Amino acid sequence: EAVLFKLTNFVCENHNSSALLIQQCRLKAVRRGKVVLNFVATVLKPVDDLTGRFQVLKKANGYKPWLVDRTLDFCRFLDRPYDPYAIFIYKFAKEFSNVNHSCPLTGSLIVKDFYPRAEAFKLPLPTGDYILSTNWQSHHVTQLVTNISFAFVEDLISG
Numbered sequence: 133e134a135v136l137f138k139l140t141n142f143v144c145e146n147h148n149s150s151a152l153l154i155q156q157c158r159l160k161a162v163r164r165g166k167v168v169l170n171f172v173a174t175v176l177k178p179v180d181d182l183t184g185r186f187q188v189l190k191k192a193n194g195y196k197p198w199l200v201d202r203t204l205d206f207c208r209f210l211d212r213p214y215d216p217y218a219i220f221i222y223k224f225a226k227e228f229s230n231v232n233h234s235c236p237l238t239g240s241l242i243v244k245d246f247y248p249r250a251e252a253f254k255l256p257l258p259t260g261d262y263i264l265s266t267n268w269q270s271h272h273v274t275q276l277v278t279n280i281s282f283a284f285v286e287d288l289i290s291g
């Protein structure tokens with residue numbers, strides 16, 4: 133199978149070690165061309181207010197902001213998904229994650245062996261290197277920053 137979408141790097145930056153413990157933040161190559169993402173963290177104090185900012189950056193003489201820059205009330209979203217971009221990402225990630233309930237978030241947060249499924253191959257993205265950068269704030273203070281890097285090759289055959 134052709135490699136059209138490949139995770140290339142995953143970075144997590146914990147900004148509040150009294151609120152969050154990150155136990156795992158890494159990519160793993162499971163077989164030729166397939167890379168999965170694992171994230172394990174423990175929320176040490178229940179979180180009832182969480183805002184996520186999702187930015188897509190595309191490489192062109194360094195990484196530059198590229199089209200998507202959304203800020204999301206994540207607790208509201210968990211009650212009733214409302215943002216189309218976030219719904220798109222959440223649909224991908226949901227089955228790999230243990231976050232399937234509304235706030236407060238507490239205890240372990242797990243994303244296990246996540247990889248982009250077939251839907252991802254229909255994304256209207258030009259070929260290139262990208263970063264999905266997320267910034268998570270609670271009560272307006274950054275708690276966690278993650279960068280997921282991926283390479284995408286446009287599917288010229290079905291497109």
Ligand SMILES: *[C@@H]1O[C@H](CO)[C@@H](O)[C@H](O)[C@H]1NC(C)=O
Nearest residue numbers: 148149150151152177273274
């Ligand atoms: C870090 O998290 C703790 C526990 O939730 C909270 O009381 C504190 O205000 C946070 N610190 C910052 C700088 O957000």
Ligand SMILES: *[C@@H]1O[C@H](CO)[C@@H](O)[C@H](O)[C@H]1NC(C)=O
Nearest residue numbers: 228229230231232233234242
């Ligand atoms: C949420 O996920 C947990 C395990 O990750 C499962 O035990 C539970 O039944 C799920 N709850 C819902 C509402 O899907």
Ligand SMILES: *[C@@H]1O[C@H](CO)[C@@H](O)[C@H](O)[C@H]1NC(C)=O
Nearest residue numbers: 143145189195263265277279
């Ligand atoms: C995420 O990537 C952007 C663009 O390269 C960079 O400016 C930022 O410092 C990175 N953040 C982390 C936590 O690696």
